[in-house]
Amino acid sequence: MRKKIVVIGGGLAGSLLCNKLVKDADVTLLEIGRKNSIQYPKIAFDRKKLAEVATFCYGGGGTTNLWHNGLIPLSQGDIVSRDFAEVVAEALPFTDAAASALFFSRDSYSLAYTGLVSEVSGVAARIGMVADGIDCLVYPKKFNRLEIDSRVDELYSVAKIGFVCDGQRITTVTCTAGERAYSVDADVVIVAAGALGSPKIIKELLTVSGNSSDGLGAGFIDHPMGFVGKVRFNKEVAGLVRQLSIYDRGDYVSRNAIRLRSACGRYTCCAFFRPALTMDNRLDIYKYKSLLGASSGLARIRNGFSFKIFHPDIVAEIVAHLFGVTIPSRTFNILFIAEQKRGGNRVYYDGEDLRVDWSISADELAVYRALLKKLEGVLRPVAEEVNLVTDITEDWLWSAAHHSCTVPLGNSPEDLVDKDLKLKMLENVFVCDGSIIQEHSYANTGLAIGQLAFRLARRVLDEK
Numbered sequence: 001m002r003k004k005i006v007v008i009g010g011g012l013a014g015s016l017l018c019n020k021l022v023k024d025a026d027v028t029l030l031e032i033g034r035k036n037s038i039q040y041p042k043i044a045f046d047r048k049k050l051a052e053v054a055t056f057c058y059g060g061g062g063t064t065n066l067w068h069n070g071l072i073p074l075s076q077g078d079i080v081s082r083d084f085a086e087v088v089a090e091a092l093p094f095t096d097a098a099a100s101a102l103f104f105s106r107d108s109y110s111l112a113y114t115g116l117v118s119e120v121s122g123v124a125a126r127i128g129m130v131a132d133g134i135d136c137l138v139y140p141k142k143f144n145r146l147e148i149d150s151r152v153d154e155l156y157s158v159a160k161i162g163f164v165c166d167g168q169r170i171t172t173v174t175c176t177a178g179e180r181a182y183s184v185d186a187d188v189v190i191v192a193a194g195a196l197g198s199p200k201i202i203k204e205l206l207t208v209s210g211n212s213s214d215g216l217g218a219g220f221i222d223h224p225m226g227f228v229g230k231v232r233f234n235k236e237v238a239g240l241v242r243q244l245s246i247y248d249r250g251d252y253v254s255r256n257a258i259r260l261r262s263a264c265g266r267y268t269c270c271a272f273f274r275p276a277l278t279m280d281n282r283l284d285i286y287k288y289k290s291l292l293g294a295s296s297g298l299a300r301i302r303n304g305f306s307f308k309i310f311h312p313d314i315v316a317e318i319v320a321h322l323f324g325v326t327i328p329s330r331t332f333n334i335l336f337i338a339e340q341k342r343g344g345n346r347v348y349y350d351g352e353d354l355r356v357d358w359s360i361s362a363d364e365l366a367v368y369r370a371l372l373k374k375l376e377g378v379l380r381p382v383a384e385e386v387n388l389v390t391d392i393t394e395d396w397l398w399s400a401a402h403h404s405c406t407v408p409l410g411n412s413p414e415d416l417v418d419k420d421l422k423l424k425m426l427e428n429v430f431v432c433d434g435s436i437i438q439e440h441s442y443a444n445t446g447l448a449i450g451q452l453a454f455r456l457a458r459r460v461l462d463e464k
């Protein structure tokens with residue numbers, strides 16, 4: 001008999017899960033947003049705002065409506081938690097399937113990625129710019145938001161999601177959509193409402209099953225990122241740096257970064273190099289660049305009405321973006337992507353209101369400063385000029401929109417989900433989305449979420 005599976009949240013993880021599971025099971029999707037348009041939930045920030053632009057949205061396809069579809073795996077060696085490292089290792093065989101569902105059009109993402117890393121490492125060695133290795137972020141040129149298979153029963157604009165619990169099993173999921181109330185029988189429930197959405201659903205599940213947890217939402221991490229300086233390379237290596245910065249492979253491009261590992265070995269950050277025209281190192285221009293890059297549609301046009309659009313570095317970005325040409329300059333922006341570990345940040349709900357308590361700790365800033373000094377040391381021998389802010393403050397950094405780690409995973413008693421992504425207190429509830437990514441060094445999380453979704457689909461379908 002086909003299993004009845006309810007998936008809550010139709011974003012990156014939820015869409016991939018629905019589309020995979022519906023081949024062998026009866027799948028119902030409950031999505032808070034509308035099918036073909038997005039809304040931005042109101043988020044109250046206790047301390048630092050995540051970014052000037054929205055980094056999370058409701059609606060079919062979830063945050064894939066906003067994303068850039070860059071694909072990069074989590075590096076095993078960067079993960080400190082043994083439990084999570086095991087989960088990531090088990091998801092490895094699903095890399096190519098996940099990349100293919102995320103618009104990588106060649107046969108094997110893994111092969112392409114391994115080849116790129118080896119090739120770009122060779123270029124970095126020739127430049128003499130060797131830090132702690134290099135990494136490649138692969139962007140398929142053609143991509144869309146994710147769509148749901150027509151065989152899935154889809155309910156949009158859902159509210160008041162509730163659960164009927166029998167012992168340690170959820171038997172029914174209830175909700176409203178429009179004026180109607182729905183009740184859906186479930187053999188399996190999968191929570192995939194994103195790192196900011198899932199804590200609310202899980203809290204309800206814990207309550208209905210007579211449980212509670214202080215850890216829910218408490219580990220929130222993101223990638224603090226920012227443009228932190230400029231570098232003008234020596235003539236002899238400038239051509240090679242242009243090569244290193246971006247590879248165009250026809251149907252995809254690879255943006256390449258140099259990895260920076262902290263002295264304690266716990267943190268791995270990275271730096272990308274993007275062509276620029278001036279050595280100006282102005283935070284207001286960087287913030288504007290980011291605002292323009294991350295906004296779309298009308299918001300982008302509105303943001304275009306600023307005198308800052310005439311700054312040569314912004315013109316260079318626009319030309320590169322519109323015409324796909326890399327400016328043959330020796331000057332590059334340095335884009336720093338930093339790792340956060342779970343600590344003092346959290347996501348929580350005050351009634352219906354979503355609150356995010358995010359900041360960058362003094363310890364993290366100290367690690368980032370040391371790594372930027374290390375980067376300066378790597379660049380000096382091959383550069384004519386380096387204009388880098390190493391004594392960085394948190395004002396230089398904002399969210400890269402890789403919200404993660406709001407649901408603790410592992411074997412410890414305080415962890416809520418086990419290594420099969422099953423909610424420990426209930427026999428038939430799983431969690432799969434950014435919330436269960438426990439660590440992510442500097443890596444965009446989309447591919448990892450996809451790998452985990454495919455691994456979970458196999459697990460759920462195989463279970464008798």
Ligand SMILES: Cc1cc2nc3c(=O)[nH]c(=O)nc-3n(C[C@H](O)[C@H](O)[C@H](O)COP(=O)(O)OP(=O)(O)OC[C@H]3O[C@@H](n4cnc5c(N)ncnc54)[C@H](O)[C@@H]3O)c2cc1C
Nearest residue numbers: 009011012013032058059062063068070194197433434446
């Ligand atoms: C501008 C931008 C660019 C990005 N670029 C990249 C990139 O290049 N590469 C990369 O890997 N990542 C990128 N990301 C991040 C990536 O989009 C997210 O990491 C990814 O979408 C997270 O997937 P998810 O399934 O965890 O959550 P989401 O995709 O956000 O999906 C969560 C879904 O759950 C729904 N939901 C929420 N609450 C409820 C509820 N109570 N009931 C029912 N449904 C609910 C939401 O409406 C949404 O559809 C980018 C993000 C942004 C904002």
